[in-house]
Amino acid sequence: MQAISIHISQDPAVQYLLRIGDTCLILAQRLSEWCGHGPVLEEDIALSNMALDLVGQARAVLTRAGQIEGCGHDEDQLAFLRDERDYVNVTLVELPRGDFAFTVVRNAMVATLLKLLWERLATSSDKELAAIAGKALKEARYHQQHAADWVVRLGDGTAESRRRTEAALKTLWRYTPELFVADAVDEAAHATGLGPRWADLQEAWTGEMAQILAAASLATPNESAFRSTGKQGVHSEHMGYILTEMQYLQRSFPGGVW
């Protein structure tokens, strides 16, 4: 038996959903790496809990993507049998987890994005997606609050916590232009009412991030000329390692269940 990779439709609606589902799934994988390694027990639990919410959101969205594609792919096949180039998460979420400052700054950035996205998706023309978003929105709000709280605590904390938070922000900010790049997938979703163009979320995202960073007495970094391309399936060097670990069991024991 071999676990042969599946290939997925380039249909824009399917791709739009995969970007959301993959972003949730890969961040969940990164957050779950903290299990047993959190700086304090409470945050160990918090990071695992947020990972669990994100896995739940990813499962629902990937299931819906499979239904819309109509080729019989379920959530497990989509998660475990796609190759790197067929994953379309934002590059930001696949970067190694780094230190705790890196993790909370990234969480604040991604949770703010997802919160704004779920808000708009709650009125999607796709009723199933709207229902998923209605639930996920409540969770994303809590994640954003929790992450923002920590950005403030670390940014406005000790000299060491501030140094680490600034360093994390500087590295992560280079990956923000990708979040709001306009393309045909977003245009199609906007035209059919499936969901917003991510570019249309940029103003609100920038405003909320500025609010968090101001409370943390941190300066918003300048925009970088660097452009990452995870949403197009072209990933950083870190992506293959995540998939290798995440997909190992299903690749070695195809169809294995608990």
Place this chain on the structure above:
Amino acid sequence: MMAEAVARPDAAQSPDARIARAWEVLDGVPDPEVPAVSVCDLGIVRDVRLAGEGLEIVLTPTYSGCPATEAIERDVLAAIEAAGLGPAHATLQRAPAWTTEWITERGRARLLAYGIAPPGPLPPGTEVPLRFMPRATAAPALACPRCGSLQTERLSAFGSTACKALYRCMACREPFEHFKPL
């Protein structure tokens, strides 16, 4: 023929009686993670209706990633079968999204007796773009489920499950969990 004299299975009773009995049975199914309350107390069971020959149990998950969702579905169907009310199947209904407002008064009393501070009113939703986590000074005081003191503080935004946060009481020095309003 005396067909009506033949002992009828429960499943052949009137639809209304069968549905009413199903609600009674479901009210005895404990939540797998907080067994002090039933799945009905938590408001997870949204509807019980007749679908063809069988019963359709409509369930709404509490959190997207709640690992108990599948266990609840299994427990609910097993209880219905055991009571002779089958066949039955469960339908997952995501909208409207579950809220702690659906937890019954009896459910809240049971949570409190179990040592979990029940959820208060919903936090302000979307009127402010960003709300930082309430601290002990800013948040409305939460009463300790053991001694009733209002001198409590939040230790952790997340608890043993996604639906709870961890607090401690400064008066009796005991930690306790709080079912987060959602």
